[in-house]
Amino acid sequence: MAILKAFVSWSGGKDSSLACYRAMRNGIKIFCLVNMLSEQGDYSRSHGISSELIKAQAEAIGIPIVQRKTTWESYEEEFKKTLMELKKQGVEAGVFGDIDLQEHRDWVERICSETGIKAILPLWNEERERLLVDFINSGFKAIVCATNSSFLGSEWLGREIDFDFIKDLKALENIDLCGEKGEYHTFVYDGPIFKAPVRFFSGKWIQRDRNLFLEVKRC
Numbered sequence: 260m261a262i263l264k265a266f267v268s269w270s271g272g273k274d275s276s277l278a279c280y281r282a283m284r285n286g287i288k289i290f291c292l293v294n295m296l297s298e299q300g301d302y303s304r305s306h307g308i309s310s311e312l313i314k315a316q317a318e319a320i321g322i323p324i325v326q327r328k329t330t331w332e333s334y335e336e337e338f339k340k341t342l343m344e345l346k347k348q349g350v351e352a353g354v355f356g357d358i359d360l361q362e363h364r365d366w367v368e369r370i371c372s373e374t375g376i377k378a379i380l381p382l383w384n385e386e387r388e389r390l391l392v393d394f395i396n397s398g399f400k401a402i403v404c405a406t407n408s409s410f411l412g413s414e415w416l417g418r419e420i421d422f423d424f425i426k427d428l429k430a431l432e433n434i435d436l437c438g439e440k441g442e443y444h445t446f447v448y449d450g451p452i453f454k455a456p457v458r459f460f461s462g463k464w465i466q467r468d469r470n471l472f473l474e475v476k477r478c
Contacts, residue, residue: 262286262287262288263286263287263288263351263352263377264287264288264290264349264350264351264352265282265287265288265289265290265350265351265352265353265354265377265379266289266290266291266292266293266325266342266345266350266352266353266354267279267282267289267291267292267293267322267353267354267355268293268353268354268355268356268367269292269293269294269313269316269317269324270294270303270305270306270308270356270444271294271303271305271306271308271312271313271316271446271447272305272306272308272356272401272404272444272445272446272447273391273394273399273401273420273437273445273447274356274357274358274382274390274437275355275356276356276394276399276401276447276450276452277356277381277382277390277393277394277397277399278354278355278356278380278381278382279292279354279452280397280399280450280451280452281381281382282354282379282381283452285381287352287354287379289322289354290322290323290345290348290349290350291322291323291324291325291345291350292316292317292320292322292323292324292325293324293325293327293338293341293345293353294310294313294324294325294326294327295326295327295329295334295337295338296310296326296327296328296329297328297329298328298329298330299328300326300328304329304331304334305444306404306405306444306445306446307404307405307444307470307472308404308446308475309475309476309477310326311476311477312446312457312459312475312476312477313326314326315457315458315459315477316447316448316457319448319449319453319454319455319456319457320452320453320454321454325341325345327340327341335366335370338370339370339373339374342370342371342374342376343374345376346374346375346376350376351376351377352376352377352378352379353367353371353376353377353378353379354379354380354381355367355378355379355380356380356381356382357380357382357383358382358383358384358385358387358390358437358439359383359384359439360439364380364383367380387435387436387437387439388425388429388436390437391420391425391436391437392422392425394420395420395421395422397450397451398449398450398451399420399447399449399450399451400419400420400447400448400449400450400456401419401420401445401446401447401448401450402417402418402419402420402445402446402448402461402473402475403415403416403417403418403420403424403443403444403445403473404416404444404445404446404472404473404475405443405444405470405471405472405473406442406443406444406470406471407440407441407442407443407469407470407471408466408469408470408471409469410433410434410440410441410442410443411434411442411443412471413464413471415443416464416471416473417461417473420445446459446475457477458477458478459475459476459477459478460475460476460478461473461474461475462474462475462476
């Protein structure tokens with residue numbers, strides 16, 4: 260039977276990492292990671308992680324990365340263009356880390372349908388704590404690299420995603436454990452899909468509107 264060849268929509272965070280891992284375990288061949296960048300190309304659109312750090316992740320995983328510069332206005336056009344290029348190279352499917360935001364799923368499935376790509380969502384509708392526990396127990400290592408200050412302050416930046424993290428989040432009100440309302444974003448630096456850990460260091464944090472970003476750089 261032919262092996263399904265897919266890309267992973269890559270943010271550099273926990274959800275795309277776990278989705279990638281589950282897809283690989285299900286026998287899907289990951290052809291590349293796709294990461295959309297700011298128009299200057301210096302950081303990832305979704306999580307604010309530097310483009311160089313995203314490249315370091317791909318190198319540590321051993322899977323090629325495809326990075327494309329885009330504005331929010333041209334995001335869909337650039338994403339579809341990228342998918343069409345991948346389809347010409349034999350890519351048949353895309354793996355996404357969405358959990359239960361229906362509007363995200365609707366967008367993903369529409370874009371994939373319009374480009375003749377099969378959409379795969381390995382985390383869809385799974386219970387939040389179960390996802391985090393699976394992420395940790397699978398051996399992934401990650402830190403919080405960004406927060407929305409309306410939910411979580413700067414003291415959360417740099418925190419490891421571990422069982423204490425889950426416990427402390429559960430003690431708060433109106434917080435989605437997986438950060439699906441934008442409460443926090445993560446940077447994954449090691450785990451079962453990695454051939455070696457990403458070597459990095461953390462610096463200062465900066466604020467853009469309500470969003471707080473930790474400066475994380477590759478060594």
